[in-house]
Amino acid sequence: MVIFVNLWAMTANERLAYARRKLQLTQAQFSRKICVSSGFLSSMEIGDRKINPRMIKIINLTTGISAKWLETGEGEMFWQETGQENGQDVDREIEEIVNLYRQLNPFFRGYFKRQLLEIVNYENVIMDRSKA
Numbered sequence: 001m002v003i004f005v006n007l008w009a010m011t012a013n014e015r016l017a018y019a020r021r022k023l024q025l026t027q028a029q030f031s032r033k034i035c036v037s038s039g040f041l042s043s044m045e046i047g048d049r050k051i052n053p054r055m056i057k058i059i060n061l062t063t064g065i066s067a068k069w070l071e072t073g074e075g076e077m078f079w080q081e082t083g084q085e086n087g088q089d090v091d092r093e094i095e096e097i098v099n100l101y102r103q104l105n106p107f108f109r110g111y112f113k114r115q116l117l118e119i120v121n122y123e124n125v126i127m128d129r130s131k132a
Contacts, residue, residue: 012056012070017045019065019077033062035126062126 010018020030020041031041035058043049051059051070060067066079104112 010073011047012051013044013047013049015070015073016051016059016065019063019070020045022077023063030063034058035062058126061123 020027023030025033027038027041027045031038034041034055036055040049044051044055056067056070059065059070060079064078066075066077068075069077101109101112
């Protein structure tokens with residue numbers, strides 16, 4: 001028996017549940033990843049809670065689920081599917097960042113480094129919480 005799923009007709013809440021199942025994660029595992037209780041996640045998945053823009057961003061950053069897809073159903077479900085992990089794409093991105101960095105004066109270079117360090121530390125906190 002083949003079951004077809006109409007992703008366009010789904011709500012954002014239904015797409016969230018669908019994507020979690022595609023990742024083969026339980027509600028408990030997924031909720032730890034996005035730093036919410038499993039009850040809160042369940043409420044989002046069944047539509048009792050709206051998925052606000054902040055939560056969409058957290059879901060996107062911690063799971064790779066595309067924010068655009070989650071909100072609208074358009075595009076790829078996972079942003080990783082765009083091929084951004086390809087070595088050449090990463091090399092190009094690094095080269096672009098280095099070129100932009102070189103254009104900055106010393107004050108803004110320091111600011112850039114501090115901001116980048118904060119982002120890395122924040123990501124580490126999120127990843128540590130998702131492993132707990």
